[in-house]
Amino acid sequence: MKFLSMGKVVLRSLFGKPSTYGYPFTPREYPDTLRGAIGIDIDACIFCGLCARKCPTDAIEVNRQEKSWTIKRMQCVYCSYCVDTCMKNCLWTEHTHVVPDTVKQVDTYKQEPPEAEEEAAEEQLETPASTEASLGQTDSESAGQAETPEPQEGEPADA
Amino acid sequence: MAKRTVIPFGPQHPVLPEPVHLDLVLEDETVVEAIPSIGYIHRGLEKLVEKREWPEMVSVIERICGICSFGHGMGYCLSIEGNMGIQIPERAEYLRLIWHELGRVHSHLLWLGLLADSFGFESLYMHTWKLRETVLDLFERTTGGRVIFSVCKVGGLRRDVDADTLALMERKLTELVPEIEELAKVFIEDSSVGSRLKGVGVLTAEEAAALGAVGPVARGSGLRMDVRLEEKDRLYVDLGFEPCVETAGDSHARCVVRIRELFQSIELIKAAIQRIPDGEVSVPVKGNPEREYIARVEQPRGEAYYYSKGAGEKFLKRIRVRTPTNANIPAMVKTLAGAQLADVPILILTIDPCISCTER
Numbered sequence: 001m002k003f004l005s006m007g008k009v010v011l012r013s014l015f016g017k018p019s020t021y022g023y024p025f026t027p028r029e030y031p032d033t034l035r036g037a038i039g040i041d042i043d044a045c046i047f048c049g050l051c052a053r054k055c056p057t058d059a060i061e062v063n064r065q066e067k068s069w070t071i072k073r074m075q076c077v078y079c080s081y082c083v084d085t086c087m088k089n090c091l092w093t094e095h096t097h098v099v100p101d102t103v104k105q106v107d108t109y110k111q112e113p114p115e116a117e118e119e120a121a122e123e124q125l126e127t128p129a130s131t132e133a134s135l136g137q138t139d140s141e142s143a144g145q146a147e148t149p150e151p152q153e154g155e156p157a158d159a
Numbered sequence: 160m161a162k163r164t165v166i167p168f169g170p171q172h173p174v175l176p177e178p179v180h181l182d183l184v185l186e187d188e189t190v191v192e193a194i195p196s197i198g199y200i201h202r203g204l205e206k207l208v209e210k211r212e213w214p215e216m217v218s219v220i221e222r223i224c225g226i227c228s229f230g231h232g233m234g235y236c237l238s239i240e241g242n243m244g245i246q247i248p249e250r251a252e253y254l255r256l257i258w259h260e261l262g263r264v265h266s267h268l269l270w271l272g273l274l275a276d277s278f279g280f281e282s283l284y285m286h287t288w289k290l291r292e293t294v295l296d297l298f299e300r301t302t303g304g305r306v307i308f309s310v311c312k313v314g315g316l317r318r319d320v321d322a323d324t325l326a327l328m329e330r331k332l333t334e335l336v337p338e339i340e341e342l343a344k345v346f347i348e349d350s351s352v353g354s355r356l357k358g359v360g361v362l363t364a365e366e367a368a369a370l371g372a373v374g375p376v377a378r379g380s381g382l383r384m385d386v387r388l389e390e391k392d393r394l395y396v397d398l399g400f401e402p403c404v405e406t407a408g409d410s411h412a413r414c415v416v417r418i419r420e421l422f423q424s425i426e427l428i429k430a431a432i433q434r435i436p437d438g439e440v441s442v443p444v445k446g447n448p449e450r451e452y453i454a455r456v457e458q459p460r461g462e463a464y465y466y467s468k469g470a471g472e473k474f475l476k477r478i479r480v481r482t483p484t485n486a487n488i489p490a491m492v493k494t495l496a497g498a499q500l501a502d503v504p505i506l507i508l509t510i511d512p513c514i515s516c517t518e519r
């Protein structure tokens with residue numbers, strides 16, 4: 001039987017450096033292998049929705065019409081199933097976590113139309129009358145082909 | 160006869176790490192009977208099998224417990240792999256062993272800290288948990304997660320670990336051994352710790368066997384039982400595994416079993432790192448589970464089993480997990496009868512209760 005057997009350890013700790021990080025002043029260094037927050041290269045995404053289907057917590061929403069990809073940050077459990085599923089390899093895990101917050105963060109990424117189309121759309125905007133006409137055309141066109149994956153506002157400018 | 164009093168204990172109580180409720184029937188300061196009730200943290204995880212396809216179900220099963228999460232994920236995968244007749248690559252088997260044993264080191268360090276906390280030895284508690292950080296850092300570096308690892312999948316593993324990282328793991332664990340030894344001495348030899356643990360809550364081998372105790376509780380009472388031994392796991396046989404058994408049957412014996420297992424697990428990990436072969440870590444999986452299968456795993460707390468029943472579809476018909484705490488509750492109730500009220504927290508802790516696992 002021993003008495004005060006912790007003494008040496010306690011004294012060493014008392015005069016040694018603290019074992020804890022000085023968070024938030026000393027930032028935490030994460031290893032490269034960390035499965036952290038999900039990042040997306042939105043331009044490479046084809047909005048197939050596979051990642052949303054595989055997500056166990058339904059944290060991802062993909063809107064093909066609006067070309068948007070939304071992630072509910074606080075719902076994500078960092079399993080990275082979405083990363084494994086994506087055929088376009090446009091998802092990855094960052095080497096850091098989402099920062100604490102007082103509201104539930106929701107991030108939406110929107111794919112901008114490609115540049116050529118953007119210019120065309122701008123030209124259209126300069127001539128309001130024709131824009132209205134072509135927009136009207138868009139509606140009727142897209143209504144006719146509801147299943148078409150990419151009905152776009154910019155497109156009819158070429159028509 | 161002294162007057163009997165009933166004290167409701169839990170589910171929320173400062174000394175309880177988990178929500179279990181006990182009605183303690185007391186005569187003066189002595190417990191004559193303890194009536195447990197659970198049901199405060201049921202999450203319906205098994206039912207989710209109807210909503211999640213079986214490959215994704217791993218992520219649900221892992222969340223049964225935040226401490227033995229790797230073991231749960233592995234147990235589920237073993238069950239499905241047995242169901243479908245899949246043989247995983249040898250490298251994956253070794254890595255699973257390494258992570259599973261690392262999980263045991265993590266769990267036992269955590270438990271030792273909680274034990275120290277339960278008898279009010281706060282500095283011992285903090286120092287034990289400090290050591291646990293090293294293990295969590297190793298998990299983070301190798302799996303990408305600190306608590307939920309998401310590395311197991313049916314057919315093997317989702318990521319490999321390179322040789323440098325394995326060497327780092329070996330080095331860190333070697334450095335950890337003397338630090339654990341220092342604290343182990345306090346748990347085993349210190350007189351104040353001994354006076355709280357020795358002769359408290361004695362469970363004989365016959366009682367442990369009759370009540371179906373598992374894991375360190377059974378081994379602390381002298382039963383040589385361990386799923387790693389009984390399943391004749393080839394890897395454990397090759398590594399010369401022999402379960403740690405103590406015969407005293409009291410709280411101190413259960414503590415010593417876990418301390419010896421800490422060192423044993425570290426040795427197993429180091430031996431596995433020496434032997435790990437190169438190669439793939441997963442095999443492609445085709446088809447769906449069609450049969451019934453039970454896989455057993457020795458979790459840090461004892462034997463857990465994983466039953467799966469498939470119907471050739473993406474959704475399984477049934478998943479059932481029996482966790483070690485479930486099996487150890489009768490033993491806990493037995494040790495509580497006749498104990499002093501002040502020893503109740505320690506006796507609850509010595510079975511290392513995980514009520515969240517029990518209720519799932």
Ligand code: SF4
Pocket residue numbers: 040044045046047048049050051052062085086087088089090091
């Ligand atoms: S799986 Fe990839 S390509 Fe498909 S919607 Fe998700 S991120 Fe986009």
Ligand code: SF4
Pocket residue numbers: 038051054055056057058059060071075076077078079080081082083
């Ligand atoms: S990491 Fe997992 S939980 Fe998070 S968005 Fe991807 S699939 Fe969903």
